[in-house]
Amino acid sequence: MNPIKFHILFLFMVISVWVHSQESMTGKTPEESFSEAQQLAFNDKRDDARDLLMDILHKSPNYHDARILLAKTYSWDADYINARNEFNKVLSQDKMAKDAWIGAINNELYANNFYLALGLSNKSLLYIKQDRDLSLLKAKATSSIGEVPLAIDLLSGHLKTFGQDTVAKALYRELKEQVNVNSLGVSASAEVFDIVYDPMAALKIDYKRMTPFGSIAAHINYGYRFGMEGIQYGLELYPKITNNVNAHLTYSYSQAEIFPQNLIGGEIYLTLPNALEASLGGRYYDFENSTATVLTGSLGMYRGNYYFSFRPYVTPVPNASPSFSGALDVRKYGKTAKNYIGAVVSYGFLPELTQLNINNQLISETVLYLESQRLNLIYQFPSKNLQNLWKLQAGVLRQELIFDPERFVWSVSAGINYRFMF
Missing domain, CATH: 1.25.40.10 (Tetratricopeptide repeat domain)
Structure with missing residues (x-):
């Protein structure tokens, strides 16, 4: 017999005997x-x-x-x-x-x-x-x-x-x-500028109630800007269409110059596979001397304890290119959805966050091409009994002056929100 074949056969026999002995x-x-x-x-x-x-x-x-x-x-x-x-x-x-x-x-x-x-x-x-x-x-x-x-x-x-x-x-x-079907929220914020503008302040009180068909909320906003103050009243609906489709409808009214007389908004939210979500909607601003329509939407995703969302704003401009701006929201959640730390980074003139004043005349129109960057830091946490919710915010803004291009104003802001659920 070939020596190599003999050794292979011998090794096979040894292994077989060992396996049999183990069994x-x-x-x-x-x-x-x-x-x-x-x-x-x-x-x-x-x-x-x-x-x-x-x-x-x-x-x-x-x-x-x-x-x-x-x-x-x-x-x-x-x-x-x-x-x-x-x-x-x-x-x-x-x-x-x-x-x-x-x-x-x-x-x-x-x-x-x-x-x-x-x-x-x-x-x-x-x-x-x-x-x-x-x-x-x-x-x-x-x-x-x-x-x-x-x-x-x-x-x-x-x-x-x-x-x-x-x-x-x-x-x-x-x-x-x-389930707490009712909640009452109170929030306050202030913003201070390094040049040109006086400090601004805002106060908001809102009540929200959950129903089998979705949530309904009413709010009152108080604002102090550019030496002027005013009050805005609003109503928001969050109807549930299907398990994966929800909507947000909003209407606000004010007679104050620092707010639009009428604000109408609507958005559809979709829950998608793979922990994704998306929305599409728009807002219509009716100011005293002008109107503006802003198209918006969002794309969000959950990855582990993190949430990422991008929201663009597109403002059509007559006889000109549209105005674009956007915001990126990043959050890291704690043990519950009520507990997170996050940051919102935005670029461009955001109509929901900014108004300007030039020559003592309030510029309420949102159709502007100003270079602007904003960073907001957010920390939200519940009370020990989970019945109350706190949210702290701090931010910094760098924005081009409307009457002096390439010159920038800086501001810092801070805010606090308290919500009681019952």
Whole structure:
């Protein structure tokens, strides 16, 4: 016999004998070992269970049930990082592994990574569509980030789709008891300029109420600008059209020179797959001596605990090119949707934020081509009982003077908002 063939045959025989001896020593198949590991894990002997599961996975790395159970034991012992790693190994190979999705979502819920849990639940439903268990986990994750009304809507749809579900009904009743249908907000802000302009101040009081058809809000604005003061009254509606489509309608009225006499606005908001959202709308400003129409919209996305949104403004100008401006909003959320830090960076003349004065004449028209940049920092946080909400703002503005091109005015601003929910 050829020496090489002899050595190969000999090595094969040695390996076969060793494997047979190991099986004889344990006397158990991988399935039998997995069943034993299950019993150990469920009887609080998780260290022993993990030893056995890792031995199974050493021999059979693609035994997904064993890896999922190993991940769960880590999660039960609050070792969320190792649990996440093991769940990811399964889901990277099998996107239809429902037990792995459920375990991965629960692991993030246990770890208080609520936005990550919501992202995983959304992703799981892209692969395993219309699933009862994953749908319920999505509602739980949604309520965990503080979006209780949205979670209630999801649970309502869940119950209509899947019929009677004891867990879903219990969570639905619990969340309904938490909903505050009324809220009252008070905000104040001030802005100080380095040259030309006197300080400005604003005060706002608003009342908001949730209804089965959407929210309704009324507000009163007080403004002091350029040595003039005035009051504006407004009404806002947030009708719910479908689970994924909402609208915002607004109307404001004022007889003061520093506000438009009439402001009419409308916008449609769409919730899209992959944690995206978009909107499209416009506003009409009716000033004493002129009018302006501003087209706007937004594109936003959630990535983990972060939210990014860009909003452009396009103002058509008769016999000229349109005026463009925009704002980028970046937020990092805490444990709930009510807690975040953020920044808004804007470029161009934003009609909702700026008015000018020249030769003691207020320029209310928003159709202007001025170079302008603004940075606002925002910190929002709830009270300990989650019934009250605070928002702090600070900003800086650099803007070209209308009567002196290429010369700029700087300003700093600060504001505070308090909202009581009941």
